Amino acid sequence: IYGKNKKPSQAALADVDVIIFDIQDVGVRFYTYISSMHYMMEAAAEQRIEFLVLDRPNPNIAYVDGPRLEPEFKSFVGMHPIPVLHGMTVGELAKMIKGEG
DSSP, rough: OTTTTTTTTTTTTTTTTTEOOOOOOOOTTTHHHHHHHHHHHHHHHHOOOEEEEOOOOOOOTTEEEEEEEOGOOOOBOSSOEEEOOOOOOOOHHHHHHHOOO
């Protein structure tokens, strides 16, 4: 998934049994890895494909700072109402995304 193709199509996932997300994140809202994870989670849920997150420690876990994203500014570089430095791991973010939608 890249560029205009942010979310995989049904055809792209036709022979997929499980999607594994294994990307280190530094806990900054505008890193688009978490936006890609969001779209992959949506596609996996729609196709009833297991989605597995290999969680890693957030090196900036002690820092939560900056304004929370306002809904009117939502975009691929900021999809969730979280602070600039959010302090969560990708696994925690995945649980938040699933819980909110």
